[in-house]
Amino acid sequence: MTNRRDFLKTIGVASAGAMLAQSDLFAKQLMAKPKQIGLQLYTLREELAKDAKGTISKVAQIGFNHVETFFNYSGDASKDLFWGMKPAELKQVFADNNLKSYSGHYQLNDYLTPNNGKDDALKTQIDIVATLGQKYLIVPVPPFGLIDKMTIDDYKFMAEQFNKAGELAHKSGVQLGYHNHFWEFKHLQGEKSGLDVLLEETQKDLLSFELDLFWTVKAGKDPVELFKKHPKRFVMWHVKDIDKQFAKAVYPAAAQQGIFTTLREVKFTEVGTGAVNFKEIFNHTQDLQNIFVEQDQIYRDDKFESVKMSYDYIKNNLI
Incomplete structure (x- = not known):
């Protein structure tokens, strides 16, 4: 017993x-990998300008589950409609094609510029994000006039503004985010970079990050190390690839310098055909919420074929 x-x-x-x-x-x-694949619509900006509704329909037919919007900046946020459509109209087009939009890229140039700080565009764009039913308002670049000459103090001002904007966005149920290129990795004060400032001086709950894998690797950085050092910050990724031959010819010298200096020193290709080790990166998806295919320049005549190649590779090999 x-x-x-x-x-x-x-x-x-x-x-x-x-x-x-x-x-x-x-x-x-x-560690579960995302089951949905999104597209940053900037990839097909030329097609959208010709036929927005037809292009969005083709994106859905490829198999994408969601899309990330971008703004056509005119300098007047009130006039920046989406290919002639108002936000509510665009949302309906997405719905008609069984597409969601969880995030969008927006412009806060004045708000993030020292000695300016006007928040008119911020409030307007928070409203647009809410109307589209998006969760994330993503800022894709530093202030245009400062991109190549950002200082530590400029990034500190950005961080301060992001904290304020994040609080305002939360009141509308919106989460603020920042998308990197390669400028942010440049060492500005000893080993400290602009991205270090943004990560260290913004509140974790007020600013999330969308890591562009192409630009991160271009800057000679390892995305996995960033995930380990800053858990729960990089909740979205832009998944795009570097041409192998270009990387072989140019990147070793660039890696020694630590960073490229101009946007012209790039060559994009379809995901899975280039030099980025996506399989290793996709072993670290613990904080990941959304992924987006993006290709800044497509060199094939059939842009939709190019986008489908990236979609198919991710679906069949990474998720």
């Missing part, structure tokens, strides 16, 4: 086993 001590020991072992099983399941859930 089982005595009380043996009974408690058995229960303890069973409980421990259940806890370990739960822990293992939780760990697997944390």
Whole structure:
């Protein structure tokens, strides 16, 4: 007959086993890869300008689940409609094609410029994000006039503004985010970069990050190391690739310098055909919420074929 001590020991072992099983399941859930694939619509900007509704329909036919919008900057946020459509109209076009839009790129040039800080565009664009049903308002670049000459103090001002904007955005149920290029990795004060400032001086709940894998690798940085150093910050990725021959010819010298100096020193290609080690990067998806195919320049005549190649590679090999 089982005595009380043996009974408690058995229960303890069973409980421990259940806890370990739960822990293992939780760990697997944390590492679960995204099941949906999005497209940053900037990739097809020329096609959108010709036929926005037709282009969006073709994007859905390829298999994409969601899209990320971008602004056609005219300098007047009130006039920046989406290919002649108002936000509510665009949302309906997405719905008609069974597409969601979780995030969009928006312009906060004045708001992020020192000695300016006007927040008119911020408020207007928060409203647009809310109308589209998006969760994330993504700022894709530093202030245009400062891009190549940003200082540590400029990034500190940006961080301060992001904290304020993040609080304002939260009141409308919107999350602020920042998308990198390569400027942000440049060492500005010793080993400290602009991205270091933004990560260290913004509140984690007020500013999320969308890591562009192409630009990160271009700057000689390892995305996986960023994920490890800054957990829960990089919740979205732009998945785009570097031409292999270009990388072989140019990147070794660039890596020694630590960073490229001009946007012209790039060559894009379809995801999976280039030099970026996506399989290793996709082993670290614990914080990831959304991924987006993006290709700044497409060199094929059939732009949709190019986009489908990237979609197919991600679907068949990475998720």
